[in-house]
Amino acid sequence: MGRKNGYPYQAGVIDVGAHSTRLDLFEVASGGRITLLESLSRTVNLGYDVFRHGSVSPENLSALGTVMADFSRKLAEYRVRSCRVVATSAVREAFNRELVINRIRSVSNLSLEILESQEETRICFLSMREALRRTLPFDELAGLCLIVGTGSLLVSWFDGGLMRFSEAVPLGTSRLVDAFGRSSFSIEQILETLRSQDIRQRLRETVGLDPARPVTLVAMGASVRMLTGGFAGESPEGGEDEVLKLSCDDLAAAVKRAVAADPAALAAEYKIPESSAAGVSACAAILGYFLEEFNCEMFLCPGATTRTALIQDLVRRSRKGEKDPFHDDLVAVCGAVGRKYGYDAQHAANVAGIAAALFEKLRRNFEFAPRAAVLLEVAAFLHDIGRFVDTRQHHKHSCYLISNLQLPGMSDTELRVVAAVARYHRKSGPKESHPEYMLLSAEDKVTVLKLAAILRVADALDCTRQGRFRRMKLILRGHTLVIQVPASGSFRQERLYLELKGGMFNEVFGLELKIEEVPFAS
DSSP, X not given: OOXXXXXXXXXXXXXXXXSEEEEEEEXXXXXXXXXXXXXXXXXXXXXXXXXXXSSOOHHHHHHHHHHHHHHHHHHHHTTOSEEEEEEOHHHHHOTTHHHHHHHHHHXXXXXXXXXXHHHHHHHHHHHHHHHHHTTSOGGGOEEEEXXXXXXXXXXEEEETTEEEEEEEESOOTTHHHHHHOTTXXXXXXXXXXXXXXXXXHHHHHHHOOOTTSOEEEEEESHHXXXXXXXXXXXXXXXXXXXXXXXXXXXXXXXXXXXXXXOHHHHHHHHTOOHHHXXXXXXXXXXXXXXXXXXXXXXXXXXXXXXXXXXXXXXXXXXXXXXXXXXXXXXXXXXHHHHHHTTOOHHXXXXXXXXXXXXXXXXXXXXXXXXXXXXXXXXXXXXXXXXXXXXXXXXXXXXXXXXXXXXXXXXXXXXXXXXXXXXXXXXXXXXXXXXXXXXXXXXXXXXXXXXXXXXXXXXXXXXXXXXXXXXXXXXXXETTEEEEEEEOOSOOXXXXXXXXXXXXXXXXXXXXXXXXXXXXXXX
């Protein structure tokens, strides 16, 4: 049977984890249906190196290189057309991460991507939501999603079908054992780490969570599946389309038993290595904490994994022209951050809308970075959060607060760009004395200049906070960008602010700005 429109094709995902490196090979059919062809796993204990000593040891770096060279040959054997090679918590935190990337490229010709926690949260949440929507009214649920790895714990809050809060916790099912040794490790250490995050209070601040509100607890991860699948009498492996559902009483019973059990007995019961059994106990302690802290009414465990989430994301990227399925989630998270800092939600929305219209008009004649529209939108929503600290210098405080956020779906580099754009939405432009600008790459500096220039104009046009430019038309007349707006009284204040803040726009785009009042059809 011949291929139609390039389908089916082979794709792969290599996940360099804290304790093992795994290759999954898939066939992608038309319509996006994904079938697992083969899975290979090799043990390389990077977690012990990094969580205890801070760097990947020469011995494990050599072992990892050998594994990756083998996997590269397997990819060639399957004639894989698309592959994503990622490293999670261990390499992400390694001091010599650049050396690891370089060694892998030299021995296997594979480009290793550090999967930042924000990106891991995004792809796993999308995979979880897709799986649950097939069998449950997910958009009617509210609750916590936990992605429990061996070296990290990713926590997010969802409500109304959207993510609204996200946090990466430096905790995993094996991380503390790697760091302190099995004899020094205790369940109390896990609980102390979780208590220090004060997640319930932070949810009250950002999403207004009522402690009495019923919560759905969703958890993903191999240890979660072992713990809950074993209790329910199901295979710990489970299919990716399978969703395990437990009452919270049953989950509490499974948690209590796993926390109290001797690792050797737990290993015999689950037919797993003793090291994995210790991970199940740690996972039980994590789930137990959330059961106690929140009013959980239902527990769900989708069969999706980080690797299936990655392959689904790979398929989505291949489909051009589709709306980003995480866009509305990112906006919702920005809204929650804004509420925490007491922002003016309507002004933020007005500025974001004006900025988006200006961007769309300009992109026909000017070059922008691929994700510039998203960066501008986030900066527009968050540009005023620094008022929480101080009004007079709020642009500087906004920059600091944004720089220290965890926004799912945004890389650290992108967040630095957003912070700088917010920094320059008022007052002076970039200077050599501004480290937040000077530390950026040349390409990112240009992006900051372009987006900050647009944001200044958008902010000026909503200076009255009345949304008077929600209906506007943008027309290019020679070297002038005309902003046509329905005649509705004096625009003296907007013209004044535009004159004060429009200088950067003229410097960057070579365009003058003019507000023109015209009759609009109703």
